[in-house]
Amino acid sequence: xxxxxxxxxxxxxxxxxxxxxxxxxxxxxxxxxxxxxxxxxxxxxxxxxxxxxxxxxxxxxxxxxxxxxxxxxxxxxxxxxxxxxxxxxxxxxxxxxxxxxxxxxxxxxxxxxxxxxxxxxxxxxxxxxxxxxxxxxxxxxxxxxxxxxxxxxxxxxxxxxxxxxxxxxxxxxxxxxxxxxxxxxxxxxxxxxxxxxxxxxxxxxxxxxxxxxxxxxxxxxxxxxxxxxxxxxxxxxxxxxxxxxxxxxxxxxxxxxxxxxxxxxxxxxxxxxxxxxxxxxxxxxxxxxxxxxxxxxxxxxxxxxxxxxxxxxxxxxxxxxxxxxxxxxxxxxxxxxxxxxxxxxxxxxxxxxxxxxxxxxxxxxxxxxxxxxxxxxxxxxxxxxxxxxxxxxxxxxxxxxxxxxxxxxxxxxxxxxxxxxxxxxxxxxxxxxxxxxxxxxxxxxxxxxxxxxxxxxxxx
Numbered sequence: 001x002x003x004x005x006x007x008x009x010x011x012x013x014x015x016x017x018x019x020x021x022x023x024x025x026x027x028x029x030x031x032x033x034x035x036x037x038x039x040x041x042x043x044x045x046x047x048x049x050x051x052x053x054x055x056x057x058x059x060x061x062x063x064x065x066x067x068x069x070x071x072x073x074x075x076x077x078x079x080x081x082x083x084x085x086x087x088x089x090x091x092x093x094x095x096x097x098x099x100x101x102x103x104x105x106x107x108x109x110x111x112x113x114x115x116x117x118x119x120x121x122x123x124x125x126x127x128x129x130x131x132x133x134x135x136x137x138x139x140x141x142x143x144x145x146x147x148x149x150x151x152x153x154x155x156x157x158x159x160x161x162x163x164x165x166x167x168x169x170x171x172x173x174x175x176x177x178x179x180x181x182x183x184x185x186x187x188x189x190x191x192x193x194x195x196x197x198x199x200x201x202x203x204x205x206x207x208x209x210x211x212x213x214x215x216x217x218x219x220x221x222x223x224x225x226x227x228x229x230x231x232x233x234x235x236x237x238x239x240x241x242x243x244x245x246x247x248x249x250x251x252x253x254x255x256x257x258x259x260x261x262x263x264x265x266x267x268x269x270x271x272x273x274x275x276x277x278x279x280x281x282x283x284x285x286x287x288x289x290x291x292x293x294x295x296x297x298x299x300x301x302x303x304x305x306x307x308x309x310x311x312x313x314x315x316x317x318x319x320x321x322x323x324x325x326x327x328x329x330x331x332x333x334x335x336x337x338x339x340x341x342x343x344x345x346x347x348x349x350x351x352x353x354x355x356x357x358x359x360x361x362x363x364x365x366x367x368x369x370x371x372x373x374x375x376x377x378x379x380x381x382x383x384x385x386x387x388x389x390x391x392x393x394x395x396x397x398x399x400x401x402x403x404x405x406x407x408x409x410x411x412x413x414x415x416x417x418x419x420x421x422x423x424x425x426x427x428x429x430x431x432x433x434x435x436x437x438x439x440x441x442x443x444x445x446x447x448x449x450x451x452x453x454x455x456x457x458x459x460x
Contacts, residue, residue: 042104044081048088049073050113052460055090075107083408090115099408112389114459116401119418122446122453126154129452131175134158135184138440140200142187143452146173151191155200158441166205168196179219181226188221188229190214197229210240217304222274223255230260237262247272252305252316263305263316267296269325294330297323310351311344311364320355324367336360336370340380346439347388350404354383359391361404371406384437387459392444397431399446401458417446417453 048057053072058064065074081104088096093115100108131144139159145152151168170193177190185201195210212219212231222228229240230253237247237260246260247253253262260272269292297316299305308315314325316332322339323332342353352361352373357380359373378396386392392401392415402412418427434447437458444455 041081043078044102044104045075045077045079045107046084046086046100046102047073047075047107047109047111048086048113049111050088050096050115052090052093052115055088055093055115058087058089060085061087086110088113088115092119093117094413096411097409098405098411101407110405112387112405113403114387114390116413116415116458119416120444120458121418121456123455124451125156125445125454126452127450128152129447129450132434132436132445132447132452133178133180133187134436134438134445135180135187135200136182137184138438140184141445142200144175146175148172151175153198153205155205158438164203164205166198166207168207176214179221181221182223183226186221186226188219190219195219211243212240218252218306220253220255224258224274230255235265251299252307254307254309256309261292261307261309261314263297263299263307265299265301267299269293269297269307269314269316292330293325293332295332297332308342310342311348313364313367315342322353341383343383343385345385345388349388352383352385352391352404354380354393356380359383359393359402373404373406374402374410374412382435384435385439386437392435392437392458394432394435399432399435399444415444 046059049072050057050067051072053067055067056064057067057074059076059079063076065076067074079102081102083099084102086098086100096113096115098110100110102108126143128145129143130146133142134140139157141156141158143154143156149169149171151170151173153166153168155164170191172192174192175189176192179188180186185199187198187200189196189198189207192214194214195212196207197210198205198207210229217232219229219231222230227241230246231238231240232250232253235249236245237250237253238245247262249265251263251265253260255261255274258274260274261269262272263269271290271292292314300318303319306317308317315335316323317339320338320340322335322342324335326333336353338355339353340355342351344351349364350361351364351367352359354360357376359380360370361373362368362370376395381394383391383393386401389405390401390403392399399415399417400412401415403410432446432448436445438445442457442459444458446453
């Protein structure tokens, strides 16, 4: 080979090296060439954490990873800054799919994915059930069987399965409402025959009828004394301990930190210490109460008002309209026009609010920014937090589990229900009338056609 030929080859190799080497270095550092736009771009990544373990994670139908026995996460690097499809699969579970935007030099996180079984098994807990309720500490379940002559109650300790029964003799009885004390030791029942209270901490159950009529508004337990109830009658606040008038012109009230917080018909919210001696009580609105808002809220005489405290925030609900207290300005601002209820997430970082057809949520640190999760044509029942990232609720005839991650598509599933009646699993075809999710045992309780069912654990 001639020297000139060798020289040409050496020069070509040097030129190729100078061209390729930077590309190799840039590629190893996470850079890519965007041929369409003629520029060099940086890549990003996707981090996925999924429960339970052993799930397959596929990105763009090409990159496939599997979470292991000791790790439930997957990290995929060097992805171009654009939309990427993430598919998570596990045998026996519903698939999870989401489109995520990857940005340059950013790891996009999908940290709280939960997969749910395709077949959720339910066991028959009780038959002859027309009503049920679960205590705030999630330990006691009360079930009622209503007949034309009486209401048969049964309490079940969900921890040790201990059961107690009691009969309340009421002709053509109806359960209109119920409330639990904060300590779960007392249960208040409103029927068409009046108010009754049950001490669930006693082994021998006994209902005590209260000397108050069913036309009163807003009955609450004293958080520090479950023997005392406060209620509104003829626009005035009373206590069941002595049936004396405590405050005048009360549109609505609640109890917080051993203080009565009430909304007066003058448009102001007041805070008032619950007196130890009920013989010494205020008879005039605001006489000994601290005014909370500095600008009056217009009160409508024919509207119903509730005061709600959630995660340090103060709300006033007027019928379905919700107002929030601006702590800096000490004024109430319209929060949302139609709200049935609002609930805090278990970690105290988020709240959900919902009405007949919408579910929204807000982060506590930016509560004014309400994110619409979904809309439904059918009516929404009670909504419960499954964990910090998933909700469960009844909509029409269906029970739905939904994530709250609104990036791209929202993953939700219709809960499949299989019963363990007669040992062999059979599908329940009846419509659920009421559901309660128990945060303590992670099980779902369903009342349908006179039968009370309980699920296996919904969460891993």
